[in-house]
Amino acid sequence: MSEKGMNLTLKIWRQKDSKSKGKMETYPVTNISEHMSFLEMLDVLNEQLVEEGKEPVAFDHDCREGICGMCSLHINGEAHGPDRRVTTCQLHMRMFNDGDTIHIEPWRAKAFPVIKDLIVDRSAFDRIQHAGGFISVNTSGNTIDANAIPIEKEDADEAFNAATCIGCGACVASCKNASAMLFVGAKISQFSLLPQGQVEAKNRALNMVKQMDLEGFGNCTNTGACEVQCPKGISLDNIARMNRDFLSASVKK
């Protein structure tokens, strides 16, 4: 464990608002502890910028424990940076070395326009789910008993694995086509793997895929970068499941 902190050069995308043009700016930071999280390192920079009377760097963040899906930084060309199975907020500075230059950019995708600096608009994800990301059941509580339909543990576990998606958009950001298929596949899979979700599975797949295309996301060309960069390890199998649901729905229509 080194006691002395790291000195780093940050190259950060700055953009005033969605209408302005952005550019990379350079900022030095000093004495960064390896135990800091990446966002805490940016907090240090921002504190410094405020003291100098400059505008701090805007970035999305909230829970800072890897579950809300708000943080979204493209670090040295990788969504959520060099570590695996972590979000930006869980990335720690021990992954970097003294003297490093770090490039920090927002998610880049047509469907995710930049709002300011490193913040993008991901409401396209919400709209895809408005189109079918639900099971049509009323919230009366008067459904059948929770144990009335046993579900095979394997299916329940698979549904859970798909449902661990935090909607951060790293899959889109790491795809050369800016495809959202891993995200949409995971949502569709979670429901279609459960008996409760089977009833509407076909319409769900058709409607969500249609909205996905409308939002301007690209197609899947099986590169697999999304799976590698996904902080929750969502599997490509979900895309296959989505395609199957979509195809069988299209044929039967």
Added chain:
Amino acid sequence: MSVLNSKVPEGPIKDKWTNHKNKINLVNPANKRLIDVIVVGTGLAGGAAAASLAEMGYKVKAFCFQDSPRRAHSIAAQGGINAAKNYQNDGDSVYRLFYDTVKGGDYRGREANVYRLAEVSANIIDQCVAQGVPFAREYGGLLDNRSFGGVLVSRTFYAKGQTGQQLLLGAYSAMNRQIGKGKIEMFNRHEMLDLVVVDGKARGIIVRNHVNGEISRHSAHAVVLATGGYGNVFFLSTNAMGSNVTAAWKAHKKGAFFANPCYTQIHPTCIPRSGDYQSKLTLMSESLRNDGRIWVPKNIEDVEAIRSGKKKPTELSEDERDYYLERRYPAFGNLVPRDVASRAAKERCDAGYGVNQTGEAVYLDFSSAIQRYGKEAATVKGEKNATKERITELGEEVVRTKYGNLFQMYEKIVDDNPYKTPMMIYPAVHYTMGGLWVDYNLMTTIPGCYAAGEANFSDHGANRLGASALMQGLADGYFVLPYTIGDYLADEIRTGPISTDTPEFEAAEKAVRGQLETLMNIQGTKSVDHFHKRLGKVMWDKVGMSRNAQGLTEAIAEIRQIREEFWKDVKIPGGLNEFNPELAKATKVADFLELGELFAVDALSRNESCGGHFREESVELDGEQKGEAKRDDVNFKYVAAWEWNEDPGAANLHKEELEFKDIELKQRSYK
């Protein structure tokens, strides 16, 4: 007589809710379409309420400050959700869940509300399963349960270590269905900055759009605040960075009483602080206490050897360890409630037994569980002569399936392998039981203004049991508020659309703009965080796990001082009409600086120890319970509801006396 009317229905406790529902006023479907309801906050309570109200036919506008309703902080809840299903056949019942919750809350919650919560708990699980929430299941295909602190049954349903996310996605999906139908109008990245009251009724809100700084007015026949807790008044907590008190505080300043602000839950199992740069603390789910054993070394020499790196914790033999929870509380052991576990950790660390550099950490050790599970697995596999290594391997596998994602999170943050060396943990601020005072219908003291979930005060008394926050949020949102709000709205069917073009809205908007301009114009020398950190330090040192009259009196003066300096010297760069995260932070900290004072005032006035509120002046002096917290039912068996009076320190105290008809008041013992 108190001005507070809790409106608890008459009759035996088990019939109250059913009778109340039967007698409540209803709004017919055609009229519901003419009624607007605003829901602020989209966590479990707000999301569930917005979805249910829209589904019933009301016109709903929902607001959240995050970029999507799915990101509200309920998402971070890890361990689980309680429900009196008795699937495990271990004698659980609605009464037991009710009893455990009242006792766990140290007899400072409202009996009737808690009973209702226990009563609807089973529906929650049915509802969530129908929505496609993937709870953990056993091999037979049925739902699995685990145990949590403060109870002797297994009633907690879970989805690995991310139950909160799965439940919130369920509520969010119900919202999506209504948003898609145009029944909910959703406003993301909007922060509520004031409540508008017209002729004594809540009629709307003023919000700021974070993206472009635009201020807008929104009117409704009722306003639901489901805006969470205020743990971030401590700066460091397990809350999300954006969690704040502003919506609740603005309502308080417009006439909603604030109840029991000093009841704070300090969660025993969080990752200890590592440095001054730290922005937040991370929780390790209480479910870990099912299998983890908490200890510190028995001998101070071993503590020193561990701190200086000369010894490893794994080198200490069983009799060199002090499993202090098992020693002090043989009946509940490592599963005592959170307040008890936190105080016990502080007691050991204050006595010098803390095991890290800062002296503020204890061990949470899984080696016994790994050995136990490993032996079981070996037996099942027929490996009679399994070696110790093989047993460890098998045991680690079992622990991985139960807690894998939590162990991974710990390892990513701390850079240490918790399968091999015990985790280090320390208490941290986690949840606030206090909140806006509400009656049985969840209405605040402002007619038409409701509070649900963590934002209200009603169910958890002075200490919340694990896996009960998710239960309360969903119960309020799905099953309580949609009924009770009808009682009020039935009188609103002739009101018609509410104009935002009135002097009240005008004045509220002007006040909001005025505050923002004042903040921007200060152009002082210190950042918002500078003041927030100072406030947090005072709160933690003097209004934290252990409180006394002198410290609290000092805290009140110090908070006033920090607040004064804030309004003279804060520096906010950027502009008013643009995305300005520093300005957004400043509005929140301005309110924390007022709430903090009321918090300390409340703690000072409550000269007893109860639940999470521990007054050093009030402890048992002898007998079996020596050193434990001492409650004072003669003088303090009430809800302290504070009425705003121009200054946070000058608030007027109103008391709602608590009645315990169905549960006998006694000292909480976990021994």
